[in-house]
Amino acid sequence: MLYLELNEKNILIAAEQLSAGKLVAFPTETVYGLGCDAFNKAALAKVFEVKKRPRFDPLIIHIAALDTLEKLVDFSRLTQKAKHRLTILSRALWPGPLTLILPKLQIVPDIATGGLDTVAVRFPAHDGAIRLIKESSGAVAAPSANPFGYLSPTRAEHVREQLGVDVDIILDGGAADIGVESTVLDISAVSPRILRPGGLPRETVEAFIGPLQVEQVHSDETVNSPGQLKSHYAPRKDLYLHNSSEMRRLPFFPDDAYLFFERSSFKTFIENNKISTEIDNTNFFILSAEGDTREAAVRLFDTLHTIDALPVSNIHAERAPESGLGAAINDRLSRARAQARNVNK
Ligand code: AMP
Ligand code: MG
Numbered sequence: 001m002l003y004l005e006l007n008e009k010n011i012l013i014a015a016e017q018l019s020a021g022k023l024v025a026f027p028t029e030t031v032y033g034l035g036c037d038a039f040n041k042a043a044l045a046k047v048f049e050v051k052k053r054p055r056f057d058p059l060i061i062h063i064a065a066l067d068t069l070e071k072l073v074d075f076s077r078l079t080q081k082a083k084h085r086l087t088i089l090s091r092a093l094w095p096g097p098l099t100l101i102l103p104k105l106q107i108v109p110d111i112a113t114g115g116l117d118t119v120a121v122r123f124p125a126h127d128g129a130i131r132l133i134k135e136s137s138g139a140v141a142a143p144s145a146n147p148f149g150y151l152s153p154t155r156a157e158h159v160r161e162q163l164g165v166d167v168d169i170i171l172d173g174g175a176a177d178i179g180v181e182s183t184v185l186d187i188s189a190v191s192p193r194i195l196r197p198g199g200l201p202r203e204t205v206e207a208f209i210g211p212l213q214v215e216q217v218h219s220d221e222t223v224n225s226p227g228q229l230k231s232h233y234a235p236r237k238d239l240y241l242h243n244s245s246e247m248r249r250l251p252f253f254p255d256d257a258y259l260f261f262e263r264s265s266f267k268t269f270i271e272n273n274k275i276s277t278e279i280d281n282t283n284f285f286i287l288s289a290e291g292d293t294r295e296a297a298v299r300l301f302d303t304l305h306t307i308d309a310l311p312v313s314n315i316h317a318e319r320a321p322e323s324g325l326g327a328a329i330n331d332r333l334s335r336a337r338a339q340a341r342n343v344n345k
Contacts, residue, residue, distance in 0.1 A: 001165050003156070003170045005171075006026075006171045006174075011131045014169045015132055017169055018036065018137070018140065019037060021040050021042055022036075022168035023035065023036050023047060024132070025145040025156070025167050026129055026132055026142070027126060027128060027172075027174070028124040028142075029126045029176060031301070032153040032154070032156065032176065033143065033145055034142055034143055035062070036140065036142070038108070038112055039137060044112050045111060048111070051147055053148040055111070055114060057114055057143075057148075058113045060142065060143065060184075061112065061119060061120065061139050062121075062122055063139055064123065064130040064131075064133035064134045065138065068138045069090075071107070071138070071139060073104065077103035078102065086100065089205070092208050094122075094125075095130065096123070097122075097124075097125070097182040098200045099120050099185065101188065102119055102121060102187075103118055104116075104118055112141050128173045147163065150236075151235055151301050151304050151336075154176040154179050154305075155174070155176070175298075176298075177298070178199040179301060180199050180328045180332060181198045182199055182200065183197060183201075183328070185205060187209075194213070194214045194215060196215075198328045199297070199325065199328065201325055201327070215228070231335055234337075235304050235307065237308055237312065237314060238313075238338035239336045240338060241337050242317070243318075244261070247317075247318040247319075249272060252273040255312060255313040256314045257283055258284050258316050259304075259316065259317040261287050261288065261296060262286065262288055263290070282312070283312070285303050287303065287320075291321075293320055293324040296325070297325040297328060301332075304336070
């Protein structure tokens with residue numbers, strides 16, 4: 001495994017490796033991806049193997065030019081309405097943290113799409129990622145660069161710790177700007193639907209194409225978006241999710257970690273428990289002092305990685321408000337829960 005700084009020289013080395021069927025972990029604005037050439041079946045199989053990802057869970061194909069859609073998408077199977085939505089959204093919100101589900105052309109390998117006749121496509125808003133994709137085949141399949149089901153990587157170090165030797169190259173471009181995965185949107189249905197809340201707020205998409213439905217079920221049988229399991233994005237510790245008022249009233253267990261959404265909840269909590277100390281790093285974490293969902297999303301996985309490495313027993317986490325990136329934060333926290341893990345057993 002080569003661990004390289006993200007710069008022009010190393011991007012060219014990595015692009016060559018991608019074209020040769022190797023796996024390259026690279027930064028995007030959402031999280032780090034484990035990339036391979038989207039048309040190389042052997043490389044795609046390796047991605048599933050390295051992540052221990054079930055074959056039914058389709059990958060997102062990353063592009064760096066709108067023309068590439070012609071190599072991936074069967075436009076003849078898009079309704080006029082869907083075509084119109086694709087034009088509007090791709091012009092307005094790409095590059096960006098938005099993944100669109102579109103009818104696939106036969107040449108897109110079935111293994112990339114989990115056997116579905118649709119393909120997930122995204123144009124990432126990250127200069128390094130765009131260069132890498134352009135210099136290789138122009139279409140890079142990349143799930144998040146973590147073992148299946150575990151916390152997503154927002155830094156290159158997370159990838160090195162979790163996948164290490166199984167990856168050919170890791171490009172280190174620093175911490176991800178957004179910190180949660182892309183919003184996955186199906187624009188083909190009569191009313192377009194969010195299959196996974198993510199780095200682009202629902203409100204932003206709605207401003208362009210009107211009201212969206214949001215997929216609520218995260219059962220293993222969900223057919224619309226096969227990877228959306230009830231348990232995912234999870235730390236190794238047991239995580240319990242509380243709404244704000246419950247969180248503020250929790251008793252203090254010295255063996256547990258407390259992940260507050262905002263500072264005011266933490267303050268009430270320490271007052272209620274008559275804890276006089278200032279923040280103790282091993283027990284208390286605040287995602288955003290002022291309760292900003294964007295800042296909280298950036299810090300979410302990074303903080304969970306930190307907590308997971310501490311000698312604490314359980315994690316108590318506070319729900320975010322549902323607006324802005326709060327929906328994505330709550331989605332990830334619900335699936336990180338101990339209860340969600342038990343359901344999947
Ligand atoms: P990840 O690559 O880990 O960010 O996850 C990508 C997710 O996108 C998958 O787990 C699916 O839930 C969703 N996805 C990818 N392709 C499709 C598709 N063709 N139809 C519906 N959902 C998809
Ligand atoms: Mg993932």
